[in-house]
Amino acid sequence: xxPPQVAQVECAEARRLLDEYSDALKAFHDARSLLRTISPADxxxxxxxxxxxxxxxxxAAARRTYWAHVGEHxxxxxxxxxxxxxxxxxxxxxxxxxxxxxxxxxxxxEEIIHMARDVRATADGQMAREMAQRMREKAYDRxxxxxxxxxxxxxxxxxxxxxxxxx
Ligand SMILES: [Zn+2]
Numbered sequence: 001x002x003p004p005q006v007a008q009v010e011c012a013e014a015r016r017l018l019d020e021y022s023d024a025l026k027a028f029h030d031a032r033s034l035l036r037t038i039s040p041a042d043x044x045x046x047x048x049x050x051x052x053x054x055x056x057x058x059x060a061a062a063r064r065t066y067w068a069h070v071g072e073h074x075x076x077x078x079x080x081x082x083x084x085x086x087x088x089x090x091x092x093x094x095x096x097x098x099x100x101x102x103x104x105x106x107x108x109x110e111e112i113i114h115m116a117r118d119v120r121a122t123a124d125g126q127m128a129r130e131m132a133q134r135m136r137e138k139a140y141d142r143x144x145x146x147x148x149x150x151x152x153x154x155x156x157x158x159x160x161x162x163x164x165x166x167x
Contacts, residue, residue: 011075
């Protein structure tokens, strides 16, 4: 099964938001990779740390906006009821995507916790930690919903509409 592609998102607005989300994710990974090459003694370290925090905030905002849209609009579910095979593929893709997003959220929250402990144990650090924790919990909830929906569909052919989609 190929990973979901941007082209498979049919709503133009969701597609635009997913592009922004993907760009923000890439920028965050770049900022993180750069920071790893700089030692804390280096004068550029604090600017690189700040750049990563900024990239993380942008990523969190892009992710929130994307999920708020698809939750409101249900535009990832347009294929449902068109054809059972297509529906099963779509639900499987949603589940795999949610799993990847959960794994990303786990990695990010671990890094934030590590960063907050290492760099400064301030109120900012505490806030970043709580935000990362919330994102991780939400990502887990979405993964759990996607997994349940997929497995219910495979077993029964029924599409489960769950209120937690609206989060
Ligand atoms: Zn949409």
